[in-house]
Amino acid sequence: xxxxxxxxxxxxxxxxxxxxxxxxxxxxxxxxxxxxxxxxxxxxxxxxxxxxxxxxxxxxxxxxxxxxxxxxxxxxxxxxxxxxxxxxxxxxxxxxxxxxxxxxxxxxxxxxxxxxxxxxxxxxxxxxxxxxxxxxxxxxxxxxxxxxxxxxxxxxxxxxxxxxxxxxxxxxxxxxxxxxxxxxxxxxxxxxxxxxxxxxxxxxxxxxxxxxxxxxxxxxxxxxxxxxxxxxxxxxxxxxxxxxxxxxxxxxxxxxxxxxxxxxxxxxxxxxxxxxxxxxxxxxxxxxxxxxxxxxxxxxxxxxxxxxxxxxxxxxxxxxxxxxxxxxxxxxxxxxxxxxxxxxxxxxxxxxxxxxxxxxxxxxxxxx
Amino acid sequence: xxxxxxxxxxxxxxxxxxxxxxxxxxxxxxxxxxxxxxxxxxxxxxxxxxxxxxxxxxxxxxxxxxxxxxxxxxxxxxxxxxxxxxxxxxxxxxxxxxxxxxxxxxxxxxxxxxxxxxxxxxxxxxxxxxxxxxxxxxxxxxxxxxxxxxxxxxxxxxxxxxxxxxxxxxxxxxxxxxxxxxxxxxxxxxxxxxxxxxxxxxxxxxxxxxxxxxxxxxxxxxxxxxxxxxxxxxxxxxxxxxxxxxxxxxxxxxxxxxxxxxxxxxxxxxxxxxxxx
Ligand SMILES: Nc1ncnc2c1ncn2[C@@H]1O[C@H](COP(=O)(O)OP(=O)(O)OP(=O)(O)O)[C@@H](O)[C@H]1O
Ligand SMILES: [Mg+2]
Numbered sequence: 001x002x003x004x005x006x007x008x009x010x011x012x013x014x015x016x017x018x019x020x021x022x023x024x025x026x027x028x029x030x031x032x033x034x035x036x037x038x039x040x041x042x043x044x045x046x047x048x049x050x051x052x053x054x055x056x057x058x059x060x061x062x063x064x065x066x067x068x069x070x071x072x073x074x075x076x077x078x079x080x081x082x083x084x085x086x087x088x089x090x091x092x093x094x095x096x097x098x099x100x101x102x103x104x105x106x107x108x109x110x111x112x113x114x115x116x117x118x119x120x121x122x123x124x125x126x127x128x129x130x131x132x133x134x135x136x137x138x139x140x141x142x143x144x145x146x147x148x149x150x151x152x153x154x155x156x157x158x159x160x161x162x163x164x165x166x167x168x169x170x171x172x173x174x175x176x177x178x179x180x181x182x183x184x185x186x187x188x189x190x191x192x193x194x195x196x197x198x199x200x201x202x203x204x205x206x207x208x209x210x211x212x213x214x215x216x217x218x219x220x221x222x223x224x225x226x227x228x229x230x231x232x233x234x235x236x237x238x239x240x241x242x243x244x245x246x247x248x249x250x251x252x253x254x255x256x257x258x259x260x261x262x263x264x265x266x267x268x269x270x271x272x273x274x275x276x277x278x279x280x281x282x283x284x285x286x287x288x289x290x291x292x293x294x295x296x297x298x299x300x301x302x303x304x305x306x307x308x309x310x311x312x313x314x315x316x317x318x319x320x321x322x323x324x325x326x327x328x329x330x331x332x333x334x335x336x337x338x339x340x341x342x343x344x345x346x347x348x349x350x351x352x353x354x355x356x357x358x359x360x361x362x363x364x365x366x367x368x
Numbered sequence: 369x370x371x372x373x374x375x376x377x378x379x380x381x382x383x384x385x386x387x388x389x390x391x392x393x394x395x396x397x398x399x400x401x402x403x404x405x406x407x408x409x410x411x412x413x414x415x416x417x418x419x420x421x422x423x424x425x426x427x428x429x430x431x432x433x434x435x436x437x438x439x440x441x442x443x444x445x446x447x448x449x450x451x452x453x454x455x456x457x458x459x460x461x462x463x464x465x466x467x468x469x470x471x472x473x474x475x476x477x478x479x480x481x482x483x484x485x486x487x488x489x490x491x492x493x494x495x496x497x498x499x500x501x502x503x504x505x506x507x508x509x510x511x512x513x514x515x516x517x518x519x520x521x522x523x524x525x526x527x528x529x530x531x532x533x534x535x536x537x538x539x540x541x542x543x544x545x546x547x548x549x550x551x552x553x554x555x556x557x558x559x560x561x562x563x564x565x566x567x568x569x570x571x572x573x574x575x576x577x578x579x580x581x582x583x584x585x586x587x588x589x590x591x592x593x594x595x596x597x598x599x600x601x602x603x604x605x606x607x608x609x610x611x612x613x614x615x616x617x618x619x620x621x622x623x624x625x626x627x628x629x630x631x632x633x634x635x636x637x638x639x640x641x642x643x644x645x
Pocket of ligand 1: 101
């Protein structure tokens with residue numbers, strides 16, 4: 001596999017401010033008429049990071065990317081790419097590669113023609129454009145399809161070709177707007193691999209997604225956006241620690257009452273017990289606690305002579321965090337995009353996490 | 369890989385190179401899909417050459433017939449009159465084919481992607497414009513060839529044919545700006561087909577097919593003001609009269625002016641659209 005050295009060994013881009021963050025955003029806002037699409041967002045992405053921008057449909061992800069990529073003018077606020085202000089479109093465009101949500105390609109062209117065209121328009125000479133097109137095709141694993149008409153490509157291939165076009169000029173900063181939406185799991189993983197490779201070669205990646213798993217797997221840090229505004233920001237681990245809750249699910253032979261009376265005196269203020277649909281007892285632990293606290297409580301249960309028929313300790317998923325922060329599940333895919341799905345089993349791993357939406361006051365699904 | 373050192377190796381193509389690349393893309397697409405690009409423009413002109421020379425052979429005897437102001441003794445029959453006029457239909461019917469991909473690019477977001485690469489947006493118009501001229505050449509050659517077989521006059525040889533071909537190409541370029549303007553506004557890839565009917569009055573209400581003298585009064589008035597008429601007259605002169613006399617410089621200047629005007633309009637429309645987002 002070809003390794004592209006994006007920023008490694010590259011002298012500082014003219015005026016790009018050596019050591020300045022890859023992306024700096026301050027109070028960026030976009031209104032369409034009375035509607036606020038992006039609501040006063042601020043964040044910083046350091047060079048070499050993969051920064052996830054996680055939100056459901058209509059939360060302002062694309063609009064944010066379009067503003068940072070100089071395609072849409074902000075209503076207010078500022079942003080810099082490697083030190084270059086986004087109002088200086090010519091300079092910023094030299095620093096970025098962009099793939100939009102819908103792969104924009106001319107289906108009548110072959111992959112090679114498209115990439116040579118893109119390379120040429122970027123300023124490469126004929127021979128260099130040809131070479132570069134071959135290189136990026138190899139990066140995304142499409143070398144053998146170079147002379148195939150794009151119209152005959154699958155959705156996943158188009159997406160990868162689209163990413164390849166964004167790599168042509170070796171931009172230090174890449175904006176990928178939902179690069180895996182609509183792909184099957186295998187293609188999705190292939191794109192993930194590519195994104196990791198890009199990061200390894202020095203690129204900074206701004207990645208929007210509505211897949212929690214994707215953000216969890218790829219992003220070093222991420223922002224959760226809701227209705228245009230950032231509601232939380234940090235590494236997936238930090239977000240889980242800050243906002244997530246570990247749960248213990250205890251399956252037993254109808255001794256819920258006994259468990260409750262055993263633990264009653266031990267539970268902290270924000271811990272609670274509940275019974276899920278299958279009669280299992282679900283213990284939600286205090287936020288910021290994990291395995292140790294679980295062992296403590298389990299020791300009590302054991303001490304009381306209760307023997308569970310089955311036991312699961314489940315770490316918080318990013319989904320739980322998302323629900324907690326935005327009030328509803330993210331509703332990926334065609335179904336259930338608005339609301340209510342936060343309540344039960346369908347979501348987290350082995351059912352346990354689903355049940356913690358109910359108590360705890362915030363649980364109301366119709367918050368929006 | 370040493371060249372990978374320089375991050376900013378791609379500052380955007382020069383205008384000339386970008387125009388060349390856009391031209392090439394259009395040419396490749398047209399060769400793959402020759403129908404609308406090469407064949408369609410020639411069909412109406414060919415049909416009319418065959419039909420009109422057969423039907424109206426004796427129109428020269430009609431009262432008021434005047435072969436476009438040409439010396440009767442030189443002008444020959446209706447065949448000789450028709451060919452340099454009907455060939456202009458190559459530029460008028462089947463026009464603006466490259467506006468389809470412009471509309472499609474704008475609609476799909478491809479244009480936006482390309483715009484981020486640094487080359488000026490206007491180069492996407494200019495490259496297409498040049499290809500519009502080139503794609504009309506095969507059709508023009510075929511119509512002229514068939515026309516000569518059907519009795520056209522070609523006393524000026526290759527010079528006359530070259531001048532007529534140039535006028536067709538320029539007319540095609542001038543007219544394409546209208547298609548680009550509409551395509552940018554609607555982003556509808558069907559634009560060339562939707563504007564197709566516009567070519568009919570431009571062609572028929574001009575001196576392309578019949579002389580002013582045999583037209584009804586209202587048609588004559590329109591034909592006098594139709595910018596196609598002076599172009600046709602110059603074409604007729606180039607083929608069957610004195611190529612360098614009177615009409616030609618005026619027609620070339622007129623076409624150049626229209627090319628500039630319609631493309632200024634298209635560029636402005638494009639700039640407005642891009643600024644509006
Ligand atoms: N050009 C526009 N004109 C008017 N409203 C717009 C425009 N573009 C976006 N919006 C609105 O702004 C909001 C944010 O849209 P945006 O496309 O940025 O969301 P998104 O997070 O990318 O959503 P998705 O996951 O569906 O792609 C939406 O309410 C949308 O309707
Ligand atoms: Mg979007």
